Amino acid sequence: MWVEEPATRRRMPDPVRTAAVRAVLIMSLTIIQALVAFLCTMAGSWLAFPMVLGGVASTVVATWSVLDVWVTRQVWNQRNGVVSVPSSTARHMRRERRIARRGARARARGEARIRRRGEGRLSRA
Numbered sequence: 001m002w003v004e005e006p007a008t009r010r011r012m013p014d015p016v017r018t019a020a021v022r023a024v025l026i027m028s029l030t031i032i033q034a035l036v037a038f039l040c041t042m043a044g045s046w047l048a049f050p051m052v053l054g055g056v057a058s059t060v061v062a063t064w065s066v067l068d069v070w071v072t073r074q075v076w077n078q079r080n081g082v083v084s085v086p087s088s089t090a091r092h093m094r095r096e097r098r099i100a101r102r103g104a105r106a107r108a109r110g111e112a113r114i115r116r117r118g119e120g121r122l123s124r125a
Helices: 014-043 048-080 089-117
Strands: none
Touching: 014 048
16 A cells, blocks of 8 residues: 655755756766766777767866756745754844744734823823
8 A cells, every 4th residue: 555655855846856967967968978088098999089078078067067957956945045943043033033923913902092091181180
């Protein structure tokens, strides 16, 4: 029988997942190209030198694609916020602001109550 289990990690956002898939494909092609360059070098083929140059270029591109994953993740977190955890500074600051707002509303209600109490009298005595 099929039993649904909750995911242990949250799913990556779409732009980050797209960048990660692209990086994995580029890295795998780079590894294949490096292997072909090595085999061409061992065989003494004329393709060895162009393959080594292509391998260097694809290594640069693969490094760039991995950095793209990191940058995309950082940008997504900045635009859409991070998941708040109990030790998060943002949660602590929101709590302080909420307490301050509640205190300000309570003071305003108290002042309004005091003003209303004295409205119907001609003198304050």
